[in-house]
Amino acid sequence: MINLTYQKRQRLKLIMIILIFTAPMLVAWGMVVWRLGIPEESMANGNVNVTLPELAQWPIDDNKPLKxxxxxxxxxCAQKCSQRSDELWRLHRALGRDAERLTRLRIGGEDPALPGEIVTRWSLKPEWARPNNAWLLDPMGQTAVAFGPHLSTQKLLDDIQHALKVNPY
Structure with a gap:
């Protein structure tokens, strides 16, 4: 048994308290400097490295305001429009209480709008637009994630739920 004097015990307590509070900062600093423990890839199913103009600058017939x-x-909605529109309507319903935080905007298609959907058309189709692609835009109108036409609805739902979770307001 180690016999410590009162002063040495108090110093040891002080050093331990300092270590408890500074160790997380030192670890975080090391992670930033040496990139240890930080994933190199994004966890999203869609493409997060998207550089598209804001929604206000998209060449669409803007006759209905968004919330x-x-x-x-x-x-x-270029091909299989009614099927894709129905899948995304079901996705919207699957969001539950977060459904009011999402607006669906369909570009193209001949079918009438489903509940909670706004339908518009391209006034001039831009070169970056691909048939049957989907884009998730933040409340400021910036594109957060782009989804290819063959991405499953479940993976799309996962990305939307994650975006809504990490951005509570």
């Missing part, structure tokens, strides 16, 4: 402060799921 401000909501995320927007935009999809280009």
């Amino acid at each position: 401000s402060g909501t995320w927007v799921l935009v999809f280009d």
Whole structure:
């Protein structure tokens, strides 16, 4: 048994308290400097490295206003429009209480709008638009994630739920 004097015990307690509070900062600093423990890839199913203009600059017939402060799921309905539109309507319902935080904007298609969906058309189709692609836009109108036409609805739902979870307002 180690016999420590009162002063040495107090110093040891002080050093331990300092270590407890500074160790997380030192570890975080090491992670930033040496990139240890930080994943190199994104965890999203869609493409997060998207550089598209804001929604306000998209060449669409903007005859119906979007609810401000909501995320927007935009999809280009070029082929199998009614099927894809139905899948995204079901996805929207699967969000539960977060459904009010998302607005669906369908570009193209001949079918009438489903509940909670806004339908518009391209006034001039941009070169970056691909048939049947979907884009998730943040409340500011910036594209957060782009989804290819063959991505499953479940993976799309996972990405939307994650975006809504990490951005609570």
